[in-house]
Amino acid sequence: MKKSKTITLFVCQNCGNSSPRWLGKCPECESWNTYVEEQQEKTKTAYKAKKTSDPIPITEIQSGKEDRIPTHNKELDRVLGGGFVPGSVILVGGDPGIGKSTLALQMLNDISASSNIGDSLNLLYVTGEESPEQVKLRAERIGISSNRVFVLSATSVESIIEQIKNLSPQIAVIDSIQTMYTEDLASAPGSVGQIRECTSKLMQHAKANGPAIFLVGHVTKEGAIAGPKVLEHLVDTVLYFEGGKDHPYRILRAIKNRFGSTNEIGVFEMMDVGLKEVKNPSEIFLSERPENASGSVVTPSIEGTRPILVEIQALVSPCSFGVPRRTTIGLDNNRVSLLLAVLEKRAGLQILGQDVFMNVAGGVKIEEPAIDLAISIALVSSFLNKPLDPGVVVFGEIGLAGEVRGVSQIDMRINEAQKLGFNKCVVPKINLDRVASTNNSISLVGVDSIEKAIEVFF
């Protein structure tokens, strides 16, 4: 018989560190006021060690063949690296109401609609937040017709694993991991211990029996997936579903992927019939571009493996208080401050004392340094109140000496701009020799410093 005893522990809800008494500040992750009391059952047989096997030469290990299950949703497949790997665990996080449940349900529908597995195909959607009737409402909105998608309303991980064993689905969605609980722990669902334990139970089952598990996760106020950080280490793939509340566009981004490239993005549009794939994101992000407005610059940015043209907007206005404001949306604040200092020192513009607001249109976030030149030109354009020629795109990295440095994948960037009808491209001078196609209908201008770039435009 199992000997059990309930113990009280205080667990940091940020990192999972535990202590026998309450602490104001976590010694592990240094966050304040994150300790919550949890009851944990101490059983002698709580953890079973994995059977150890003898070491074998790597050449003699049989490689499992990578039989992916494609989702037939181009954007999702791109982010996953070609579909679901059987036995893998995928965690998708996102703000409340962003469309995580819609994405999960629609994915099951896409798989069932175009799969050739036929009658042996089973897909399970486990909901811990909504009733089957509420799920049905969403399914009607999306237009699900397949009888291979099963809905289960449950929150106990043990009973869910039992149902997974009975149904043997190829893919099981758990919506959401924060509502699940295991009977082994006495703490409330959503606590760090519960989330960690439930995930590891589901994962053990997935690895041993092969269904791919798609976990939906809530995010904290700061935007990280709620629960212990170890959760992200446990699972195979971590995806973030993001987008502005006021924009219909949603971006699915891979943060970690054991079976594919990270930094791939999938772009969707939220419509009344569900999420629609956006085939050409550049066209969408540029569709509402203002004409003859100063401070607006278009730049080809590489997201994962594909180029996307985005509009960078700057507004520079006289400072009304003592300390100038720096507000950026979709861009790194520190990077913008650095570029302002370079513009002041190297290009001689009196810009540091001004209020600066920057935005990437369409609610995208861009981090690559290749957009430095576009940010700087947008700032100068707004500062001088002079609009740019609408047919120009700009890219290049800027160093602290004001030099324009080369960037990667120039051909992809130039081709995307050409495809959308731009006729001039300002690029780092050093990249000019490396441009492959010579019969471009787009004219290329090479610049090696920020002063030269300003001369080209103004």
Ligand SMILES: Nc1ncnc2c1ncn2[C@@H]1O[C@H](COP(=O)(O)OP(=O)(O)OP(=O)(O)O)[C@@H](O)[C@H]1O
């Ligand atoms: N009829 C509709 N037309 C357009 N968009 C809709 C419609 N109904 C719902 N939506 C969109 O779907 C979103 C809700 O989707 P969903 O329930 O999948 O989000 P979620 O991320 O799972 O939310 P939660 O965090 O509450 O679980 C709404 O915020 C809204 O943007």
Ligand SMILES: [Mg+2]
């Ligand atoms: Mg939901």
